[in-house]
Amino acid sequence: MEQRNKYRIILLLAGLFGLSGGDVVAQSKPNIILLYADDLGYGDVGCYGASAVKTPNIDRLASRGLRFTDAHCTAATCTPSRLSLLTGTYAFRKKAAILPGDAPLLIQPETHTLPRMLQQAGYTTAVIGKWHLGLGNGVINWNDNIGPGPNEIGFDYSFIIPATTDRVPTVFVENGRVPNLDPSDPIAVSYAAMIGDEPTGLSDPQLLKQRADTQHSNTIINGISRIGFMTGGKRARWVDEEIPMVLNGKAKDFITGHKDKPFFLYYPFPNIHVPRTPNRKFAGTTTLGARGDVIAEMDWLVGEITHLLDSLGIAKNTLIVFSSDNGPVLDDGYEDQAGQLNNGHKPAGIFSGGKYSALEAGTRMSTITYWPGTIRPGVSAALCSQVDLMASFAALTGQQLPAGAAPDSRNALDVWLGKSVQGRKYLLEESYTLALRDKRWKYIAPQTTPTPDWMKNKKIATGLAPVEQLYDLQKDPGETHNLASQHPEIIKTLKAELKKLTL
Incomplete structure (x- = not known):
């Protein structure tokens, strides 16, 4: 009897240690999801003070995760912030600025990037959403393989908006190819001069859903005039109001298909960049007009991802970081009444400035980290920067950064996880x-x-x-x-x- 009890105890302890060991292994390589908004202000969501638009899903992340009050993107414009996020390098070192829609790839393929580092740690990596870091080496042939691009800098899978939704070409690029492209209707793009005979915002304003300034008044596609001229590719063109649904479908497919092994999903939303064209599910749901509607739409996108993680049973092994690329702007080229309908809403909260600005609202972002069972709910006033995510994720996954890689990134993992409030002493x-x-x-x-x-x-x-x-x-x-x-x-x-x- 005594021998049998000893055996049972040994089995029990082995089982316990087996579960514990398995849990430690799982937690050492959590899935990582970066939910990256576009032009979202510090005060644009409920948990940061917004009342004119409801964001229950983002608020849920904040109430169950860690909400930062002094977290920053690196720059007040999109391309520079995205460069820093993915390379751990300040944008001024690369002379990075807002890129035109046909710009070459800004990140050189040999660069040790965030996704490449995570690939080496055993992760499957994906980018789904707005890219705006350039493609190719110069003149792009949109009808052939388009590279180098995301797949050449560390992403196993890519489904991207090449630049922004207000720039041509208005097509997705999936793993270096334009999906649904008809070879008999090739795409041509020009930012130098008009091509083709399609109407423009200046020649045919009666066709517009939203009037635009001169910069945004080139080729009209789906009732929206764009920056740049485009012809062809009609079967491949997106429908603006359906873009978030298409992207979320791709994101959910990626998560579901890789739920059993570590994955990294960089999900840069097009919301709430112009043109603001909410899906009919959200159009008219706020008092702020289209800008408020696309905030509500973005919140729904967040909820769809978090609900999926719950349903798959992988939420406790998934770290989510929610933030934005730069501060808010109301009038950014299209007449969507964002200013007239703002109705006392404060996109920047108590801060001044916004997108493009050197003032605090240019880079101080609504930022939340969420990892059930690991991150305790709370609020952090630590001074922190997105440039540090690369070194922090390296620490999280046990990776050693090569010499010269991510030169401006610092390991702030304990800050992101809420174990420390000692953020950066100085922040650029x-x-x-x-x-x-x-x-x-x-x-x-x-x-x-x-x-x-x-x-x-x-x-x-x-x-x-x-x-x-x-x-x-x-x-x-x-x-x-x-x-x-x-x-x-x-x-x-x-x-x-x-x-x-x-x-």
């Missing part, structure tokens, strides 16, 4: 100048290049000036009182640290 913000933050103070370097002419129509405080600026964010989060002349010692310190970062 890029716009049309550079700024440096510490926990309290913000230094904005003098503007040395002209402000683009098109910025004048954006109705956003740029924060750009020919003089040095210094703000006490604890007392003045709106950056209204320049204290540079009163604190030369702080200016000296922050300038010196900025110089170190830019070497």
Whole structure:
């Protein structure tokens, strides 16, 4: 009897240790999903103060995860932020700016990227959504294999919007090919001169669903005039109102197909970038017009992904990071009444500026990390940057970054997981100048290049000036009182640290 009891105890302990060991192995390689919004302001979702638009699914992430109050993208525009996110490198080092729709690939194929690092850790990787990091090496033949692109920098699967939804070509690219393309109707694209005989926003404004400024008034497709000219590819063209549904279908298929092994999904939403064309399921559901409707639509996309994880039983082994690429903008080229219908809604919350701006709303993002059973619900005031996600994910998955890789990324895993509140001592913000933050103070370097002419129509405080600026964010989060002349010692310190970062 005694021997039998000992045997039972041994079996019980072995079972317990087996379960524990299996759990540790699973947790050491969690699935990773980056839900990356476009032009979403700090105050655009409910858990950050919005009341005019409801975001129950994002709010659920925040209530059950970690909500950050001082987390930042690296730049106030999209392409630079995305470059930093995927390479751990500040965009100014690559002279990155907003790319035209036919720009070559900005990230060189030999670069040790975030997805490539995770591939080496045993992950299957995918990007589904807005790309805007360039494709090819120069002139793109949209009717053949399009590369290099996402698949050449570490993504096993890609289904992308090549640039933005307001730029041609208005087709998806899947693993380097335009799906549903009719060879007898080849695609041609030009950003230099008009091609083909399709109507434009200037020649046929009566065909438009939304009027647009001159920049956005080239070829009309689906009732929306775009930046650039396009002809052909009619069978392959997207329908704007269906884009989120198509992307979410692809994302859900990828997750379902890879649920049994570690996967990384980079899911950059087109929402809430212009043109704002909500699906009929969401059109008219908010008082904010199309801009509010596409926020509600984006929230639904988030909910569809989190509900899927729950139904597949993999939520507890999946880390979700939700954030955005830059701050908010109301009027960004299309007459969708975003400004007129804003009705007291504060896209930037208590902060000033927005997209394109050197002020705080340009880079301070609504940011949430969610990992049931690992991340305790709470709020973090840690100063943190998206550029650190690459080094943090390397630590999470036991990867050693090669020399020279991700030069600006720092391991902040404990911060992202809520185990520490010790964020960055200094944080860089890029716009049309550079700024440096510490926990309290913000230094904005003098503007040395002209402000683009098109910025004048954006109705956003740029924060750009020919003089040095210094703000006490604890007392003045709106950056209204320049204290540079009163604190030369702080200016000296922050300038010196900025110089170190830019070497």
